[in-house]
Amino acid sequence: MQRRDFIKTTLAAGAAVMTFDSLWANPNQLTVESTPDMVAVKGGAPAQMLREAFKSLGGIGQYVKKGQNVVIKPNIGWDRKPEFAADTNPELVGELVKQCLQAGAKKVTVFDHTCDNWQRCYNNSGIRGAVEAAGGVMVPGNDSSYYKEVKLPKGVKLKSVKIHQALLEADVWFNVPVLKHHDGARMSIAMKNYMGIVENRPYFHSNDLQQCIADVCTWDKKPVLNIIDAYRCMLRNGPQGRSVKDAYEMKALIISKDIVAADTAAIRMFSQVEKIRIEDVGHIANGEKLRLGTQQLDKLNIKRINI
Amino acid sequence: MKTQVPKTIRIVLATIVFLLSTLFFCDFIHRMPVAWHGLMHIQLVPAVLSGSIGILIFLFLLAVLFGRIYCSVICPMGILQDILSWFTRRGKKKNRKKRWYHYTRPYNAVRYTLLGMCILFLTVGISTPLLYLDPYSNFGRIAVNLFRPVAIGGNNVVNRIALLFNNYDFYQITIHTVTTASLILALAALLTVGMLAVWRGRLFCNLICPVGSFLGLLSKFALFRVRIDSSKCNGCGLCAKACKAECIDSKGQTIDYSRCVACFNCLDRCTKQALSYTPPALVGTGLSRPPQSAVNRNRRAFIATSTAMAVTLPLIPVWAKGKQPADATQLAPITPPGSRSLKRFKEKCTACHLCITHCPMQILKPAGFNFGWEYAFKPHLVFYENAFCNYNCTICTQICPNRAIEPLELPEKQTTQIGIAQFDVNLCVVYVDNTSCGACAEHCPVKAVRMEPYQGSLTLPHMYPELCVGCGGCESICPVRPVKAIHVLPSAVHGTAERPQEEEVEQINADDLDFGF
Numbered sequence: 001m002q003r004r005d006f007i008k009t010t011l012a013a014g015a016a017v018m019t020f021d022s023l024w025a026n027p028n029q030l031t032v033e034s035t036p037d038m039v040a041v042k043g044g045a046p047a048q049m050l051r052e053a054f055k056s057l058g059g060i061g062q063y064v065k066k067g068q069n070v071v072i073k074p075n076i077g078w079d080r081k082p083e084f085a086a087d088t089n090p091e092l093v094g095e096l097v098k099q100c101l102q103a104g105a106k107k108v109t110v111f112d113h114t115c116d117n118w119q120r121c122y123n124n125s126g127i128r129g130a131v132e133a134a135g136g137v138m139v140p141g142n143d144s145s146y147y148k149e150v151k152l153p154k155g156v157k158l159k160s161v162k163i164h165q166a167l168l169e170a171d172v173w174f175n176v177p178v179l180k181h182h183d184g185a186r187m188s189i190a191m192k193n194y195m196g197i198v199e200n201r202p203y204f205h206s207n208d209l210q211q212c213i214a215d216v217c218t219w220d221k222k223p224v225l226n227i228i229d230a231y232r233c234m235l236r237n238g239p240q241g242r243s244v245k246d247a248y249e250m251k252a253l254i255i256s257k258d259i260v261a262a263d264t265a266a267i268r269m270f271s272q273v274e275k276i277r278i279e280d281v282g283h284i285a286n287g288e289k290l291r292l293g294t295q296q297l298d299k300l301n302i303k304r305i306n307i
Numbered sequence: 308m309k310t311q312v313p314k315t316i317r318i319v320l321a322t323i324v325f326l327l328s329t330l331f332f333c334d335f336i337h338r339m340p341v342a343w344h345g346l347m348h349i350q351l352v353p354a355v356l357s358g359s360i361g362i363l364i365f366l367f368l369l370a371v372l373f374g375r376i377y378c379s380v381i382c383p384m385g386i387l388q389d390i391l392s393w394f395t396r397r398g399k400k401k402n403r404k405k406r407w408y409h410y411t412r413p414y415n416a417v418r419y420t421l422l423g424m425c426i427l428f429l430t431v432g433i434s435t436p437l438l439y440l441d442p443y444s445n446f447g448r449i450a451v452n453l454f455r456p457v458a459i460g461g462n463n464v465v466n467r468i469a470l471l472f473n474n475y476d477f478y479q480i481t482i483h484t485v486t487t488a489s490l491i492l493a494l495a496a497l498l499t500v501g502m503l504a505v506w507r508g509r510l511f512c513n514l515i516c517p518v519g520s521f522l523g524l525l526s527k528f529a530l531f532r533v534r535i536d537s538s539k540c541n542g543c544g545l546c547a548k549a550c551k552a553e554c555i556d557s558k559g560q561t562i563d564y565s566r567c568v569a570c571f572n573c574l575d576r577c578t579k580q581a582l583s584y585t586p587p588a589l590v591g592t593g594l595s596r597p598p599q600s601a602v603n604r605n606r607r608a609f610i611a612t613s614t615a616m617a618v619t620l621p622l623i624p625v626w627a628k629g630k631q632p633a634d635a636t637q638l639a640p641i642t643p644p645g646s647r648s649l650k651r652f653k654e655k656c657t658a659c660h661l662c663i664t665h666c667p668m669q670i671l672k673p674a675g676f677n678f679g680w681e682y683a684f685k686p687h688l689v690f691y692e693n694a695f696c697n698y699n700c701t702i703c704t705q706i707c708p709n710r711a712i713e714p715l716e717l718p719e720k721q722t723t724q725i726g727i728a729q730f731d732v733n734l735c736v737v738y739v740d741n742t743s744c745g746a747c748a749e750h751c752p753v754k755a756v757r758m759e760p761y762q763g764s765l766t767l768p769h770m771y772p773e774l775c776v777g778c779g780g781c782e783s784i785c786p787v788r789p790v791k792a793i794h795v796l797p798s799a800v801h802g803t804a805e806r807p808q809e810e811e812v813e814q815i816n817a818d819d820l821d822f823g824f
Contacts, residue, residue, distance in 0.1 A: 184745025
């Protein structure tokens with residue numbers, strides 16, 4: 001046998017085995033042609049768009065198994081009402097809690113290391129109300145005693161970081177940011193949302209913010225999905241917004257396991273309304289360099305849903 | 308009326324008032340209804356300083372109708388003393404002899420001098436003597452600096468245990484607001500009042516407390532008072548042994564009404580039913596009159612008091628002069644929104660520390676003597692990580708019983724300029740390291756700090772001071788150490804910031820948009 005043939009055959013056999021293996025291991029996937037790398041939904045209500053997206057993704061059961069301890073990390077950074085789009089949409093978070101519990105999760109906890117007073121943020125963002133109504137638990141993130149040291153061997157500037165223990169103990173977690181403009185990092189989406197799981201944020205700011213954001217995303221416990229709330233987006237004066245006029249009803253939702261791709265897609269969507277250059281959002285390119293994902297959206301299998 | 312009824316009513320009311328006040332002062336989870344602050348407004352010194360005429364009339368009528376009821380059911384410090392002497396079983400029948408109270412003469416010279424001093428200083432706008440002597444403010448400081456930290460410590464222990472079981476029903480609270488100075492003052496007050504209470508009942512109220520002395524002057528003329536029916540009294544002295552104000556002279560069958568705090572402990576102690584709490588008409592012959600010798604004593608006290616005041620008076624200008632900071636560049640405190648100006652706040656605040664408890668951001672801290680003796684123990688704003696003045700909060704302005712912090716509606720608070728941020732570009736991370744930061748602009752609720760194009764994709768902070776409200780968001784988060792690149796300079800007189808302009812945005816219909824990728 002020639003070398004070339006050998007390689008061809010091996011590759012073919014390998015691919016066949018892998019396909020067979022995945023079919024065998026996961027009979028659920030037989031019903032879906034192939035799970036898309038990204039699902040984008042437009043034109044619906046937050047909860048409705050999430051339900052539609054999960055249909056394409058093969059159901060929440062693909063991500064949450066019975067008896068699991070689930071953590072949802074929305075952006076609840078600011079003491080603002082939902083209309084400001086400074087925090088993740090409460091309806092979306094509530095629906096996700098509900099779905100996780102329906103999938104048999106033992107416990108669903110929600111937290112953020114807020115920038116403003118945590119109780120005011122939790123309450124006024126509407127997230128506490130939505131989470132507790134759906135049967136989830138809000139966990140405080142206000143004190144350093146909740147955070148435990150974790151090593152980041154792949155980090156460039158950030159070699160270790162303290163992460164909230166709820167997340168360390170979780171079986172799976174969802175990263176659920178809101179799409180918004182940000183004065184510091186330029187955009188605050190899925191990667192930037194990681195800054196709410198750590199204790200010492202000033203370190204990021206004084207040690208190359210854009211690199212540190214990418215570094216913290218190299219933590220080996222990745223979210224099972226990045227769910228970007230673009231129902232309302234903050235177009236300018238982020239991350240807090242000066243008035244509700246800074247918010248824009250995009251009525252969209254972007255979901256992907258690939259955090260770089262998710263942020264890239266979100267920025268392209270955002271740019272249709274408010275121009276932003278992706279090169280300026282330095283942490284995205286830094287993330288790609290660290291192999292966290294790809295900005296090449298055309299190489300991905302994207303499912304687009306219009307409601 | 309049964310003799311124990313007034314006492315029972317007193318104890319029930321006092322218990323309610325004490326519990327509500329203590330809970331409101333110690334409320335570290337901010338769960339108590341804000342409306343409870345009304346309880347603090349009916350305190351005498353706050354009513355005087357806030358100029359609440361209605362409350363002053365009410366307290367005046369209360370005293371001239373019923374005596375010093377205030378001291379027994381409204382003043383939390385009075386009730387605290389009762390609790391302490393109750394625990395140590397002072398004045399109880401079954402106790403050994405030395406645990407009984409005995410009649411003593413009043414210390415008029417001391418108490419009226421202290422009262423006069425407080426009033427005199429107040430007339431020239433100095434509340435400092437009141438700060439140290441006012442029972443309400445002292446109680447507040449004891450609760451906030453001693454009781455509250457103990458409660459928080461208990462909470463944290465419970466929280467640690469709960470965390471071991473992955474339970475987040477509690478949360479960790481770090482104590483930021485107790486300083487060495489405030490701790491020492493509160494401890495000194497508790498020890499002084501506590502020891503006096505255990506030793507001699509209500510001695511604090513009849514020796515030191517200016518509120519007690521003032522109400523004593525009114526309650527001399529009270530309509531309802533404890534009266535001795537001399538036809539029934541056999542001078543056994545049981546009532547005097549139970550009197551924590553030490554004001555019943557059973558041998559002379561007289562009561563010093565300026566010192567009686569209307570606790571009614573004496574009423575049911577009398578085996579002859581000679582004591583009653585009644586208006587004058589109901590007791591015909593038994594009306595007790597002060598003996599002649601008392602008049603002489605009063606005159607002597609009056610002379611002593613007047614002399615003491617005459618000596619104090621010339622001191623005031625000297626003290627007042629001392630309050631001016633020697634150096635104009637001396638660091639000044641940032642006063643809470645609603646306090647209007649440093650001068651006004653200094654005059655009105657008696658450091659009860661109620662605002663310190665209720666600030667959700669825990670940025671109000673009692674000062675030491677670093678801003679001069681006149682600002683000592685009064686709260687000022689301190690910004691530290693994740694702690695700055697919340698843009699949407701007005702709680703301190705709502706609850707201040709002295710109106711040292713005037714009530715502000717949210718729109719007014721959001722433009723009240725308590726200070727102005729100063730930015731030093733030479734220290735800024737963006738300028739020094741050439742990396743992104745923008746933490747200050749991120750935290751600014753009014754965009755008085757904005758990130759503007761700098762080099763390449765970098766942006767640099769730029770100040771718009773006319774928009775700045777001095778909330779300290781920028782200062783709290785600036786990562787530069789040890790000196791921050793942005794910090795708030797206090798406004799000695801609070802200004803008004805411009806309201807941020809709302810930008811008009813062209814409306815693009817989201818339905819017309821594509822996904823964009």
